[in-house]
Amino acid sequence: MSVAEDQRGGINFARLLMSFGPLLFLVALIVVFTVLKPSFMDPINLFNITRQISITGLIALGMTFVILTAGIDLSVGSLLAFCGMVAAVVAKGGTANTLSLSTSGTQGYGWFAALLAAVVVGAAAGGVQGLVITRLKVPPFVVTLGGLTVFRGLTLTISNGGPISGFDASMRWFGTGLIGPVPVPALIFAAAAILCHIVLRYTRYGRAVYAVGGNAEAARLSGLRVDRILVSVYVIVGFFAGLAAFVLSARLNSSEAVAGIGYELTVISAVVIGGTSLFGGIGSVGGTVVGAALIGVLQNGLQFNNVSSYTQSIVIGLILILAVAFDRWLKSRVRR
Amino acid sequence: MSVAEDQRGGINFARLLMSFGPLLFLVALIVVFTVLKPSFMDPINLFNITRQISITGLIALGMTFVILTAGIDLSVGSLLAFCGMVAAVVAKGGTANTLSLSTSGTQGYGWFAALLAAVVVGAAAGGVQGLVITRLKVPPFVVTLGGLTVFRGLTLTISNGGPISGFDASMRWFGTGLIGPVPVPALIFAAAAILCHIVLRYTRYGRAVYAVGGNAEAARLSGLRVDRILVSVYVIVGFFAGLAAFVLSARLNSSEAVAGIGYELTVISAVVIGGTSLFGGIGSVGGTVVGAALIGVLQNGLQFNNVSSYTQSIVIGLILILAVAFDRWLKSRVRR
C-alpha cells in the first residue's frame, strides 16, 4: 500500500522504513499476542478482527479524506446511528418500533433499498454539513459537533428511543456472511480501502484533496475549486458512515439509537495513528488501514488474554501513544 | 471583558460589534427564554446557571491556553475524574470505597489537602502529557486521546468502579456554599477567568502563548522557548481540570469514576464558540466565558421549558452552529 511507496510509485527502502512505524508496531503487537497465546493466530480470530475493524475502518477511510483537507468530522458516530435507523425503517417498511427479531409480517423494501437509503442519507447529511462549512464559514469542528447532537436527536426521534430489529437473511448476509473463509464486512472494507487508495493517489481529484489540505489559499490561487472539494469530502465521509451503518445493522440484526457513540474518536485515532496530519495535506489510506488494524488487534489481543477492563484502558492508551512516538522516532532517524 | 476591549484597553465600537457575535446571541437567547417563561430570570435560576457552567467553564479557561497554541486536550474529562478520585481519597483518608454519606468515622486530611492533591495531580498529569508532546513529538491529539483512556482506566482502578462519597462541610462549601447570593463555584470561576484574562492579555507569558500559536517557527526564531511554553499550557489545563474536579466533588458530595465523560467536547465547544481558532494564535478568555455561558443558558433554558430530550439535542446542535455562523457573518460585515 501507499505507506510503502514513495512519491514515484516505486519502492524506496528508506521511505519504506520511515513510513513503517505503525506497521512495524502492528507486526510487533501480533507477534507478542501470538507468543502469549498461540490461538491468537487462529484464522477464525484473525477474521474476527478484520470483521471488527471493518465498521470503524470504513468510516476512517472517509475521515482520511476529511482530515487530509485539514477538516474534521465529529458527527460520524451519530450519523452512523441515523443512517442505520433509516436503513432499518426502509428494510422493515415503516417506523413502527418493531422489536421482533423475526422478519415475518414485515413489509419492507429489501436490502438494496435499505443500503441505498443509508448511503444517500449519509452522503446528503455530509453534504449539508459541507455546505454550512464552506458557505457560512463555520469551522468544521463546530458544524460537525452540532451535527453530532442533531443527528442523535433525529435518530432518537425517528425510533422513539428504541431499536429496530430483525432483518431478512439477504440483508443480514452483508454483516454475517462469508465468502470462502472471509467475512463479508472485511471484504467490503478491503474493496473500499483499495478504491480510496486509488482515488487519492491516482486521480486528479485525489491530488486536489491533498492540495487543498496542504494550503487552501494556494490551492485556490492555483485554480482549484476549493469549496467544492471541501464539500465533497464531507459527502464522502457521510457516504461511508451510511455504508458502515448498513453493515453494522446487518451484523447486529438491529439498528440502535445508541449506536456509534464515541466512534468519532476511534475513527480519528485510526486516521491519525496511520500518519495523517490533522493540519492537512499529509497522509494515506494505507496508513489509516494500519491505524484501524492496530486499534483492532490491540483490543482483541488484550481481551484474548483476559486483561481486566480497567487495565485494558490504560494499556491501550499507552500503546497508542507509543506507536505514534515510535513512528516519529523512526522518521527522525531516517532523516539524518 | 476582553471581547469588548481593543488592544489599547479602550473601547472601540467596530471591534465591540465584531467580537460581539456570540455575546449578542447569548443576550438574544436570554431574552427569548425570559419571554417564554419569565421565571427564567429568577435570580435562583441565574445563579444555578452560573454554578452549572463553572465546572466545564474552569476547564475551558485552561483549554483556551492550549488551543491558543494550536494544541488540543481530549483528556480533560478523564483527568477530571482522576483528580476527583484523588481528592476524595485524600479527603476520606484512604482508598476504601467509603459509601457513607456522612463523614463521621472518616479520618481524612481535610479540604485543603484534597484541593492541593487534585490540582497538583492535574498539573502533573498535564505536564507529563506536555512533555510527551514536545519531547517525543507526538501530536497533542494522540497524546491526550491516549490520556483520555489511561486516566479513565486509572480512575476505575483506584475506585474499583464505584464512587467515593461523603465529605465534610468545609469541603462541601466549595461546591454548595454561597457568598451573599452568589454560589461559591461561580465565584471561583469568575476569579479564575479574570486571572486568566490578565495573564493572557497583560503578561509576557500571555504574549508568548499567542506568538507560539500564531507561528511556532517564527516564535522559536524570536527567541521564545517554544517547548517550555507548550508544556506549560498543558500544566495549566491540567491544573484547571484538578480545580474543577475538586469543585465538582464538593458539589456532588461524591467523586465518581464516570465523572466528566464527554466533557472534552463541551469544553472545546465553549472555547471555539467563543471565537478561539483551533489553528492557534487567535482567541480570548472573554470569548470562552461567553461560549461557556451560551452552552449553559441553552441547556438550562430548554430544560426549564421541559423540552423533550430528543428535541433538545437537535435544538442545541443547530443553535451552536447558528451562533458561530452569526458571528462569522457579523465579522465579515464589519470588515467591508
Add this chain to the structure above:
Amino acid sequence: MPAEAASPKPVLLAVEGITKHFSGVTALSDVSLDIRPGEILGLLGENGAGKSTLLKILSGVMPPSSGHIIFDGADYQPSSPQDAKRLGIVTIYQELSLIPTLTVAENIFIGRAPVGPLGLVSWRRMEAASRDIIARVGLSIDPMTPVSALSVAEQQLVEIARALSLKSRLIIMDEPTSALTETEVQRLLSIMDRLRKDKVAIMFVTHRLEEASAICDRMTVLRDGRLAGHLNREGGPIALPRIIEKMVGRAASELYARPAQRAVAGDVVLSVRGLRTVRDPEAPHAIVLDGVDIDLKAGEILGVAGLVGSGRTELARAIFGADRIAAGTITLDGKPIAPASPADAIALGIGLVPEDRKHQAIFAALGILPNFSVASLGSFSNGFGFMAERRERDALAGFRKMLSIRMASAEQAIEGLSGGNQQKVILARWLARDPKVLIVDEPTRGVDVGAKTEVHQILVQLAARGIAVMMISSELPEVLAVSDRIVTMRRGRITGQMPGVEANEERLMELMALDRKETP
C-alpha cells in the same frame, strides 16, 4: 479582416477606473492602464502603492470596489482565479502560492496532472515533464522533492516555471525576482524576452529598477493607490531617475550611496572556524556548510554574496543556533559559544532577520505591536512579568518614525501591511534588542526603492554604533553599496573576500561561480 489588420496591436487588457477599498484603506483609486500582446509592462510603485492589489483584481482573487476591465474586447469580471486561468491569464503571486506538502512536480501540474488511459494520474510522465519545465528556469532539483524542503529562491523558480508551462496570453508577475540572484534574474529576463516575441503580454512588478528598466517596454507607476503616470521606452531603456521621480513624487536622491566617512572597524566580535552542518536527506541536493571560516568585526557591515543555494542562509542559521552544527567553533568576544537554540543566541546578543518573512518572521494574525516586541518581551515587561505597554508603544512609535513604517495603528494585524512595511517591522523587532551581532538575510527583499535606502542607512547607523552587521543579499548593487567588507560563498564554502571599496560586480560574480575555474 482588413479592419483588424489595420490595427496590428489591439489592446489585450484595459483597466478602466479601478478603485478598491479595504476596511478603512483605499488601496486603489481610479487607476487605468492597458497592455498589448507582445508587450512587457512594468508596474512600479513604493510599498503599499497598490500594485499587488491591482494584480489580484486582474487574476480574479478579489473583485474591485468599482471600475471595470476589458479583456480581449469583452467585459471581464473574473469571480475566481479559475476564470482568469481559463482565459489564459496566469499569475505569479508575491506571496508564493505553492502547496508545501506536495512535490515540485505536483505543484507544477496542480489541477492538470497527466493522466493515462484509465484516467489515472501518470506519475512517471508528470515527473519527466516537470523535470524539463524546471530546467528551463535553471533549476536542477529532483521534481519529486516536497516543496517544503526548498529554499525561498528555489520556490520562486518553481513558481515561475509553473507559470511559464501554462498556455497563456497574459502573464502577471508580482515580484518574481525578489529572492533571486543575478544569474537567475538574467535567465528570467531572457525568457521574458522570448515570450514577448511569441506575442504574450507580461505585466511585471519589481522593486529592482535596473531590471525593470532593462526589460520593460512601458511602465505604469502607482503612488498611494493613484496613477502617477505612464513611462514609455523612447529609443533606449527608461532611465532610473525618471522612474524614481514618478514613484516618490520628488526628484531622485542619490541611491545606494556609500557614506563617505565610515568608522574604522573594531575588534573581531564573532569568529567562526571550520563550521560544518549536516546534510538533510529530505533535500538531498542541499548544499551544506563545508568548513566555513569567517570573522565579523565590531562596527563593520560584512556583505555575504553568493548564488542561490550557496549556503548563506545556512551559515546564518547555524550561527544563530537555529540549525544543528556538525563541527566547528564559534567564538563571541573571544569566548567560545555553542548556542543550542535561537533563544541562547539571542541571549548572547545575536539577532537574525530571516529570509522567509511569511513563515519564519511574522505572526500574521497578530497585531503590529506584539510582532514588534516578541523578541524583547523581557525588556518590555516589569519584574512581575507584566507587559509595560506604554514603554512598548513608545518604542514602536520611535521605530515607526525612524523607519517610516506605514501603518494605521499598533493594533492593525501585520497581515494587512504591504510586504515592505512588514519587513521594516521585523527590522524594528531586532533593533529594539540592540544586539551585538545582527545578521540580516535578504533585508530588503520586497522593499521599495525609498525604503531600501532607509534600510541601508539604518544598517550603516547600526554599524556606526559598534554593532557587527552581517548582511546576506542576492542583490549585488546592494552588497556593493553598503558593505565594508564582502565575502563570497559557493557550495557551502567561502571563496573569497575583499574590502567593499575594492569590489565590483564582475569580481564578485567570478568568485561566486569560482569552482568553474577550480575544476580542471
Add this chain to the structure above:
Amino acid sequence: QDKLTILGSVPNLGFPFFVHMLNEIKAEAAAQGVNLTESDGQNSATKQTADIEAALVQKVNAIVISPLDVNALAPAIEEAVKAGVPVVTIDRRVDGVEGILAHVGADNVKGGEAEANAMVAAFPNGAKIFHLQGQPGAGPAIDRNKGVHNVLDPLKDKYQIVFEQTANFARAEALSVTEAGLAANGKPDAIVCANDDMALGAMEACAARNFTDVKIYGFDALPEALVAVRDGKLAGTVEQFPGEQSRTAVRIAVAFAKDKTEPKEKLVLLTPIVIGKDNLDKAERIGETK
C-alpha cells in the same frame, strides 16, 4: 487437569451496578472451581460482540452474559449457541434466539412499575412529580421509563409529571437538571429517577434548596443509595438482586457445562422490590454499608 472456563460479560464496568454483577460472577465462578474470562462491553454492542467472538475462538465452556442490548447482541449469542456453547443471560432477556440455556433476570419494566407504585402508595391523594430518565436509547432507560409510565399514565389526573428530562444516568447532570426543574416548577412532591446516581444528584439539588421533604426514588439499590434510604434522604430504591441473578446464572451454566445438567427452569425471574426504610434488610448489598 481440565478446568472449565466460562465467559462472564457485562455491559459497562463504568457503572457500579455492573461492577457488582461481575464481582458476584467472579465469586461464584471461584466457588464452583472454574476459570473466568471477564468481558466489559464498554457501553458498545460491537465491543461486547467482539468479546464473545474472541471467547468462542478460545473455546470457553459456557457464557454468562448480561447483554448491553438484547437485539444487537442476539447475533453474537446465536453464534455461540450454534457453536454449541451454553449461554445463560442475566438481567436482560434475548427473545429471538432459540437454544439459550436459561435466563435469570428481573424485568426492568416491572422494576419501573414497582418504583412508580411505591411512589403512588406514598401519595395516595396524588402528587406533583419530576421524572429523571436514563440515557436516551439505552435499553434499561427505555424499559424503566416504560414501567413508570405504565403506572402513571392511567392516573394522569392525580399524578402529574410536570418535569421530565434525561440526566443520562449521571449524577452531575441530575443535579443541574433538577436545579433547573426546581427553578422552573417549584418544589415537587416526588422525584422518580431511573437509577440511583441520578437520585443522589437530585437529592443534592433538593438539599441545596432545603427541600428536605421531597420523596426521591432511585433504582438499582446501590450501597450508597441504601445508606441514603437508611438516613431518610431517599424514599426508596428498586432492588433487582443482580448478585443473586449472577450467582444463579453461573451455577446453571457450570452445571450444564460439567455434565449437561439441564436447569430446572429455563426462566428464573426474580421480582424486583422497592427498598424503603422499613425493609432495608431485604437489600442484597446492605452488608456493604457497614
